[in-house]
Structure formats: structure tokens, C-alpha cells
Amino acid sequence: MSHLLALELLDSKYPDYRVREYAVTVLRRLPDDELRLYLLQITQCLKYESYHDSPLCRFLMERALKAPYEVGHHLFWHLKAELHSPFFSERFALVLEVSLALH
Numbered sequence: 001m002s003h004l005l006a007l008e009l010l011d012s013k014y015p016d017y018r019v020r021e022y023a024v025t026v027l028r029r030l031p032d033d034e035l036r037l038y039l040l041q042i043t044q045c046l047k048y049e050s051y052h053d054s055p056l057c058r059f060l061m062e063r064a065l066k067a068p069y070e071v072g073h074h075l076f077w078h079l080k081a082e083l084h085s086p087f088f089s090e091r092f093a094l095v096l097e098v099s100l101a102l103h
Contacts, residue, residue, distance in 0.1 A: 001026050002026075003026060003027055003029070003034075005026075006022075006023040006024075006026035006027050007023070007027075007038060007041060007042070007045070009023035010023050010042070010048065010056065011045070011048065012047075017050065017054075020049070021055045023056075024055040024056050024059045027042065027059065028059065032066075032070040032071055033070065035063060035071060036070060036071060039078060042060065043060070043082070044082075046091060046092065046095065047087075047091070049091075052091055052094055052095075057095055060075055060095070060099075061099060061102065064076075064099055064102075065102055072099065076096070076099065079092045079095055079099070080096065083096070
């Protein structure tokens with residue numbers, strides 16, 4: 001499966017945990033420079049997760065830790081940009097807090 005199809009599986013139309021977990025498995029194959037190209041869209045997909053602690057969230061944290069300048073810096077600003085939303089600010093603030101605590 002291509003990473004573009006995996007991104008589609010992270011849309012709100014696919015709430016099943018196993019489907020979303022599979023999509024993350026596919027995204028794990030992306031090198032950091034290519035991941036960064038889709039990082040904004042992937043960060044937006046956090047809105048559709050059923051739980052704060054999800055495979056997608058863990059994937060983003062792992063990659064941010066492994067590549068703080070290539071991925072982590074951009075993830076920080078994508079998360080920061082979503083703090084204004086009353087519907088999703090709790091989740092993005094929590095992910096932001098965890099990412100800062102781990103660095």
C-alpha cells in the first residue's frame with residue numbers, strides 16, 4: 001500500500017482502530033525528509049483519533065524524538081497552530097506537552 005492511501009485511511013471515515021493502526025504501519029516506512037512533506041496532514045489526522053493515546057500519536061512522538069530537527073521542530077509548530085480550536089485543543093495541547101517533556 002502506498003503512503004498516500006495510508007493517509008486516506010487516517011481520515012474520519014475510517015474510525016476502526018486496526019485500520020488506523022495499519023495506516024501508521026505503512027507510514028513508518030517513510031524516510032524523515034518525505035514524512036516532513038506530509039507532516040501537516042498527518043498531524044491534522046490526530047483530530048480523528050478515538051483516544052489521545054493512539055498508534056498515530058505514538059508514531060509522531062517516536063519520529064519527533066528520533067529526528068528532532070527534521071520532524072520534531074515541524075511537529076511542534078503544527079501542534080501549536082491547532083491550540084486555538086476549542087474542539088481539539090485538549091488533544092493537541094496534550095501531545096505538545098508530551099513531546100516537550102520527552103525532549
